[in-house]
Amino acid sequence: MMNDLPNFSLAGQLALITGATQGLGKAIAYAMAASGAHVIINGRNAIGLTALQHDLQARGYQVDVFAQDITDYASYAHNYNILCKEIGIPSIHVNTVGPRLRKGLIDCQPLEIQEHIQQHLTATLLISRLAALKMKEAQLAGRIISFSSIAGRIVRPEDSIYPIAKQGIEAMVRMLAVEFGAFSITSNGIAPGTFATESNQQLARDPVQGLRVLGRNPMQRWAEPHEITGAAVFLASPAASYVNGHVMVVDGGFSITF
Template structure:
């Protein structure tokens, strides 16, 4: 056995939800570069196809999974079909999510249910399906969940999102203790302020944008590719004894006040 850390994902199959853009696509590219077969997921066939083609152009082995992860009724048959067509994923990255920036006063019940279902319940349900398949096939599986520093912090006018993200942090720990004895680990990544399509409106806001930037000790937004190291590490053999941990990647944002 080599003493050198092993960050290779060769021979692994990784499903990254919501991976046609942003952090999901950055993780997919990093996994492909690390040797994994990658499953690109999204709701729109055109976007999924374009992302798969882009991965192939870079020499990566990528496969499409057109599925609305937030469609709870359709999730199980879609995942079953994926496993039959492409294989059972060794690695599942929960990345898909929506953001409804509203105060609690302005948020409707429909807003609450939509965000909680897509950002939390969908991930929990997919974990149930994937864990059962991993156990059946005796895989040393990995769950990696994109939580957020918003799971520990809150901002006025954004009342629902932190609730869902704190729920995901709980899910990370629940999966870790439930499946650790099966050789399946569960960890999270809590991103800070990344320059993604989802955050474009906040970054460009003339008032809130500079406030967010000014709080960060590194005084800049992160590039999506800067999530890659954490994601590869947690999926790799080098993280074989890391379980139930949430790795914060925020430039120091959450330690300042």
């Protein structure tokens, strides 16, 4: 029947994207805006957020700025509540923040480990819980999309804390799916592979490690940030209404090789 055709439009939705000033978060902000969503771009860099806002508005998109550090939960929650009253409760919440500490566990200092887990996992869990509770309160059919990584299921030397945090994110995805699914709030994840973002430039240019990465990828290239957006828009859309607790791998086949 015509009414049963998949709907990939985000028209009428309010989408908050964390870490939106660069990399995959920025690409998703453009894609969701182009798909009809009113986007709220979040980050710590107010100047970068304003520049992005102006560019999105110049393209005719609806966009607001939420300049807030997600690791300061008390401040985040206070200002998020204000945002919800002034703009509306986001029905789409996207977690893209995830700094990387490329060090082996032996070389990591205890404070580094604590800070990395706080920034990467604890902060994401707290703001996701807050978003889900707001969606539930407003009886929204919500979407929570959290970024894991292929490192959320495989590990390698000299990259220890990031995989631990990402495996925690994947557990969070499933727990949110279980606890909030009955309220029509879905929780899913995206596990990117090797994307040519700002944080990967040094690795991509490394004459040894960079070539090793390319050699393992069946597609023999790094992905561009825009290539993640199809997965994000799909999971946020009505077409994904029965997808819950799933982590979609987008890595060009990297993680299936050995």
